Amino acid sequence: MSASFVVVGIGAAGWNGLTPDAHRELEAARIVYGSARQLDLLPPVVDAERIVWRSPMSEHLAELAESAPDAPVHVLASGDPMFHGVGASLVRVLGADRVEVIPTPSSATLAAARLGWDLARTVVVSCVTASVDVLASRLTDGARILILSRDATTPADVADFATGRGFGASPMAVLSDLGAPHERHHTGTAATWTGAPSSLNIVALDCVGPVSSRAPGLDDDEYTHDGQLTKRPIRALTVSALRPAEGQTLWDIGAGSGSIGIEWLRLLDGGRVYAFESDPERARVVAANAQRHGVGDRLVVRGGAPDALADAPTPDTVFIGGGMTPRVLEHAWSALRVGGRIVANAVTRETERLVADAADRRGGDLLRLSVEHAAPLGRSTAWRPSLPIVQWTATKTEDNA
Template sequence: MTADVVVVGIGAGGWRSLSPAAQSELSEAVVIYGSARQLDLVPDDVGATRVRWRSPMSEHLAELGESDLDSTVHVLASGDPMFHGIGASLVRVFGAARVRVIAHPSSATLAAARLGWDLARTRIVSLVTAPVDALAAHLTDGAALLILSRDATTPADVADLLANNGFGASPFTVLSDLGADSERVQAGRADTWTGAPSALNIIAVDCVGPVRSRAPGLADEDFTHRGQITKRPMRALTVSALRPAEEQVLWDVGAGAGSVGIEWLRLTASGRVVAFESDAERSADVLENARTHGVVDRLDLRGAAPDALSDAPAPDAVFIGGGMTPEVLEIAWNALASGGRMVANAVTLETERLVVDAADRWGGELLRVSVERASPLGGSTAWRPALPVVQWTAVKTETEGTA
């Protein structure tokens, strides 16, 4: 099978760890791209021209994709090229038909082999580009996590995050330079870990700590807020009505504390939220809450609607919880993708009229929700009703188009 680009996975074990087919492929290469560390793993008697990736690598990749290739280009990748690797990036640039991949065991595969873990039952989290805070979304008692590190500082940062979130007693293992002569395994507990790993490391955590559910409806106290928050029962209904799905974009208009968008993100691995909030203090709360719940890397915080709506990524779903006006509804509905869902919660008479009018124009369902809580009354207990909420839910069909 010929290809314009051949990607060869190579591990810390270097040339000797490659299969005969991979060694033969590189021995016949004309030009090899890779990082300085990867290129140093190729023996001197391989006569190919060696090209180091420039920074930022994405721009160098784009240039390569736009160039006329005189011969097959070979690219070195760390471990399995298609597992959080450059192989997937090259396929996006050149197309799958032009790329051939020679795989190598990934660091996760090697770590599972050393630990005796069932890789199919292990959650893999990459912190190579994501902030360490992103790990918080995956923590729950009994979870087995393999964490891909950015560098030698990542294990200490992960250990601190675990300890600060009630998971300090978790068995904590750092595996460095897997497959190389310098391979090393350091084990302990998260709250007492003091190792010094190499830059090439992967972290294994067998979570011991509180049980955390992904079901919508976290306690209001789990969010920093200033009163502008969709309360837990209504939030659970709202997130359910929005039907979170992978690779989708949600607009959270009038975000308040950001609770709806954050709960929406917790239910997906690849969804994104664009949150719109006019108040600076509440905006700071949104970011703090997103970091706390491990989704800040997938949240884009913008200013007030309707002005900030104009250049935002097109939404697959929209939630309007605050700042509802006829203009905001119109813009959001027009921006919504065909098949997308709109959910709006109204508390005041003025916003109730807006959602009733919207239902008349665009269809959908109106739901009136009343919630009562038991609370002390003198020496007894009585029901105290919260303000009722009118929720409008609608799906934009292909024939409706824009308003």
């Protein structure tokens, strides 16, 4: 074995559920890391030093990844180590050539088998480190969701959250200790669910409730705001212009209520937003709106631009809504990676001149967006125009950098 770390997935079935390869690896191990529960599953034939993860585990794991062992270090993980597990964390830090992974079926795989669900058509959401708010953008009539639980309290939190969102009639199952001789299943609905699962459980929710969409353009009243909100039609066009893509980082400058970054994140599973807002109360509202819409774990609120831009991670995409100045625009463009995309919305004559000048120097497209709403006028109805928006979009290249 040439890898520095060998990660072995172990389920509730323990030693008897492991493959012969996993047995051989662990029997030859010198040091084995894992949780107390996982280490207790190993029989005496594994004559290795057993080290329980310190809390927080993430810091202990980071220390282990930085070490330079003279012999392979063995690590126990729950089920499939590459599915929301330690194996994926080590590979991300060290590279695949330094990590050998020996998996067992994940809890999601076992749950789908027990339920008869097609795993390819099932949404899997982790609440191991995130709150149940992450379900917000996933709940829609007809969806089947498997939720990885943090502990025995997660099922009740899921049931309360789903019921509060209008999904109380949804059939719900909680599967505990999957693969073990003492495996248990509790069934009911979200509104009526009661049970006492073990801390090792997964929740299955067969959604019955309102239809919702992840498409951009949520109703304005879905956000708390003080008027600093990109209105629904312009927001939908702006998020579309930003072209959300998996794994990317967005800077939302002059975030206001956070609606642009939030709807950008709702379309993605792995993106991250850095929202820059100088007003402390608005910054608080941005965080609260993000939590409400299930993306709070992927949105970071910072201070105002340009000062707070200095040490932020390099963006793949930049949106500038409020607080646009020559300095902010130049700093954002300089920070944007080559190949990245910028979208800036101008409302005032001063910011219109800024984006027009940027388009002259950097290229890209200028659009003038005007929206009118039908509204009462006496006993009749007339069109009420909103303030027009001038939108600049451009892609950074080697030529215009």
